[in-house]
C-alpha cells in the first residue's frame with residue numbers, strides 16, 4: 001500500500017496542516033509531519049473534505065453499458081471527489097433480485113475507484129405491482145438498505161405502505177421518486193408560464209407535493225424511514241418542514257441542477273435540459289437553497305443520469321430525461337453555498353453516509369478514521385468541457401459554463417483514485 005503525506009492542507013477551511021495517510025487510515029494530523037516513505041502531495045491552498053457520498057447515481061450497468069458502466073461511472077465519481085455512490089436500481093435487468101444487486105456490488109469492488117452501494121428496486125421490474133425480494137437483497141452480499149423505484153413512483157399507496165413496513169425490520173429506507181403519474185401524463189417540462197408559452201405539456205409541482213404529503217403520513221403511520229429523492233419545489237419543502245417538525249422519520253435530497261437551473265432553459269429546446277423532475281422556477285430555487293441551509297433538505301444528491309447520444313440529441317419530446325452530475329456537483333455546491341466547508345461536508349458527505357449507513361465514509365480527516373477524503377482547489381474557475389468527462393456520456397447541462405472549484409485529489413481507503421486532477425487509473 002502507498003502512503004501519502006499531504007502538506008499544508010486546510011481541513012474544512014481551518015489553518016493549514018499536514019495529513020499522513022497510511023494503511024488505509026489517516027495516521028497522523030499536524031503541522032510539519034515527516035514520513036520518508038510517503039509520496040508527498042503539496043496541498044498549498046487546497047481544502048480537504050471527507051470523501052463525498054452520493055445517494056443517487058445511475059450507473060447503467062447491467063444493460064446500458066453504452067451510456068455508462070460501473071467502472072466509468074466510478075471514475076467520474078472519483079473525479080468529482082466522491083468515495084462512495086449508491087447505484088440506482090433502474091438497470092436492465094432491474095436490480096430487483098439478490099443476483100443483480102450482488103453483480104453491481106461486485107463490479108464496484110472490481111473497479112475499486114469508489115465504494116458502490118447498490119440500491120434495490122421496491123417493486124418487481126419497477127412495475128409498481130408486486131414487492132421485489134427486499135429481504136433477499138438485504139441479506140445478500142450487497143447488504144442493501146435503501147430501496148427505490150426511481151424513475152418511477154411507487155404510486156399505489158397500499159404497496160408503499162407494505163414496502164415501508166417490510167424494511168422496518170432491518171431499519172431500511174424507501175427512497176421515493178415522488179411523481180403522481182396521473183398528473184404527469186405526457187409531461188415534458190415544469191407546468192408554468194414557460195410551458196404555456198412553448199406549448200409543451202406541463203409537469204405540475206403538485207404532482208410531487210401530493211406524493212410527498214401522502215408518503216410522510218404513511219411513514220408516520222408505520223413508523224418507518226422515508227427518503228424523498230430529488231425534491232424540486234417550494235411546496236415540497238413546506239410539506240417536509242411540517243413533517244420534520246412532527247418528528248416523522250423523513251430525509252430529503254436536492255440535486256445540483258435544481259439548485260441552479262430554471263425552466264427557462266427549455267426555451268433552447270436543447271434536451272440536455274430535460275430532466276425528471278423538471279427544472280423549476282427561480283422561486284423554487286430560492287426555497288430549495290433555504291431548505292438546504294436550514295436542514296429541511298438533508299443532502300445534495302447528484303441524480304447523475306448518463307444517456308447515450310441518440311437518447312439525448314433528438315427532438316425534446318423523444319429525449320430521455322436526465323443529466324450528468326458527479327463531476328460538477330462540488331462546483332455547483334461551492335457556487336450556491338460559497339465556501340461554507342462544514343455545511344458542504346455535512347450535506348455532501350456526512351449526512352448521506354449516515355442515511356445510507358456507510359460507516360466508513362463521512363468522517364472529517366482525523367487520526368484513525370478511514371482515509372476517504374478529497375482535496376479541492378477553491379480558487380480555480382474552470383470552463384466545463386463535456387469532452388473531458390470521465391463518464392461514458394456527454395449530457396452535462398453545464399457545457400461551456402464557468403464554475404468555481406476543482407477536485408485535485410481523491411483518496412479511497414488511503415489509495416489515490418485521483419491525483420493532480422487526473423484519474424489514477
Ligand SMILES: NC(=O)N[C@@H](CC(=O)O)C(=O)O
Nearest residue numbers: 058150151275276305321322
Ligand atoms: N432523473 C432523470 O431525469 N432520469 C433518471 C430517472 C428518472 O428519474 O426519470 C434516469 O434514470 O435517467
